[in-house]
Amino acid sequence: RLSTERYYSHGEINAYIEDLAERYPARVAVQQVGKSYEGRDIKTITISNGDGRKNKNVIFMDGGFHAREWISPAAVLYVIDQLVENFEENSALLADYDWVILPVVNPDGYEHTQTGTLARMWRKTRKPYTYLGKTCYGADPNRNFDFHWNEEGASNNPCVDTYAGPKAFSENETMIVRDLLHFLKGRGVMYLTIHSYGNYLLYPWGWTADLPETWPDLDEVARAGGDAIYEATGTVYSVGSSTNVLYIAAGASDDYAFYAGFPISITMELPGGGLTGFDPPASKIDQFVTETWIGIRAMAHKVVEKY
Numbered sequence: 608r609l610s611t612e613r614y615y616s617h618g619e620i621n622a623y624i625e626d627l628a629e630r631y632p633a634r635v636a637v638q639q640v641g642k643s644y645e646g647r648d649i650k651t652i653t654i655s656n657g658d659g660r661k662n663k664n665v666i667f668m669d670g671g672f673h674a675r676e677w678i679s680p681a682a683v684l685y686v687i688d689q690l691v692e693n694f695e696e697n698s699a700l701l702a703d704y705d706w707v708i709l710p711v712v713n714p715d716g717y718e719h720t721q722t723g724t725l726a727r728m729w730r731k732t733r734k735p736y737t738y739l740g741k742t743c744y745g746a747d748p749n750r751n752f753d754f755h756w757n758e759e760g761a762s763n764n765p766c767v768d769t770y771a772g773p774k775a776f777s778e779n780e781t782m783i784v785r786d787l788l789h790f791l792k793g794r795g796v797m798y799l800t801i802h803s804y805g806n807y808l809l810y811p812w813g814w815t816a817d818l819p820e821t822w823p824d825l826d827e828v829a830r831a832g833g834d835a836i837y838e839a840t841g842t843v844y845s846v847g848s849s850t851n852v853l854y855i856a857a858g859a860s861d862d863y864a865f866y867a868g869f870p871i872s873i874t875m876e877l878p879g880g881g882l883t884g885f886d887p888p889a890s891k892i893d894q895f896v897t898e899t900w901i902g903i904r905a906m907a908h909k910v911v912e913k914y
């Protein structure tokens with residue numbers, strides 16, 4: 608069973624989901640969806656209730672966009688654990704929906720942050736870029752999507768943390784998410800991307816302060832998550848559009864998913880911890896991921912009853 612006592616490496620995460628697929632072949636499938644720049648296997652896990660019905664609606668969730676946000680893959684793994692191992696209790700979330708989950712979008716960055724203190728605060732991918740004769744690494748995967756790309760809150764400088772990349776979808780990792788979003792078109796109801804930190808439930812837009820026409824639907828789902836967490840633990844999440852509640856930043860995956868047809872698209876910023884905010888001690892993982900699951904479960908229930 609999944610351990611919430613420590614952070615997993617990317618290899619352990621892949622091994623964990625493959626083991627679930629082997630143990631629960633009727634309900635769990637693992638797919639290789641591509642490779643990272645450095646050649647790591649990027650895999651999704653699809654969770655169903657095993658009734659064999661095809662083309663159900665889909666909740667698509669990912670984690671590990673930003674390398675240093677270790678609590679994100681940990682929380683995503685806990686959701687997987689609950690949907691698979693605690694299947695009976697969560698059967699309503701799987702009756703008319705399949706879940707497609709990508710635990711680590713940016714494994715090169717994630718592994719890099721596990722190589723020592725100096726690398727711990729890495730955010731971006733690891734593809735090299737030369738700029739004024741100097742080599743710097745990586746683009747910000749959450750500034751690399753082709754929707755108002757590089758218009759706001761992103762940088763043209765490869766040596767900066769919010770580098771948008773030389774062009775939209777310059778990174779393997781973001782192409783993989785893009786292709787999944789398009790593959791799921793028509794079935795994809797909610798896109799959930801897990802980041803840290805700051806306790807936010809954010810919805811489009813992040814490229815403009817304007818709200819989409821359907822913002823009340825987005826707000827209702829996000830608020831269901833925030834309310835459930837508050838009732839269970841007293842932790843307060845701020846709910847609103849990315850631009851209005853956090854800051855303006857274009858080219859992110861949430862705006863792209865919404866533009867690509869997911870009616871609900873939410874970025875969840877989990878609680879912070881440790882000296883930098885990005886490094887909650889391992890002793891906090893259990894508390895944070897169980898609380899996060901309460902919020903995600905509530906949002907999923909809202910989606911399942913609404914769509």
Ligand code: 0X9
Binds near residue numbers: 812814857861
């Ligand atoms: O800046 C980001 O990419 C996200 N925050 S983080 O601290 N995890 O880096 C927020 C993204 C919110 N969405 C948009 N701006 N579209």
Ligand code: ZN
Binds near residue numbers: 672673676802803
């Ligand atoms: Zn992030």
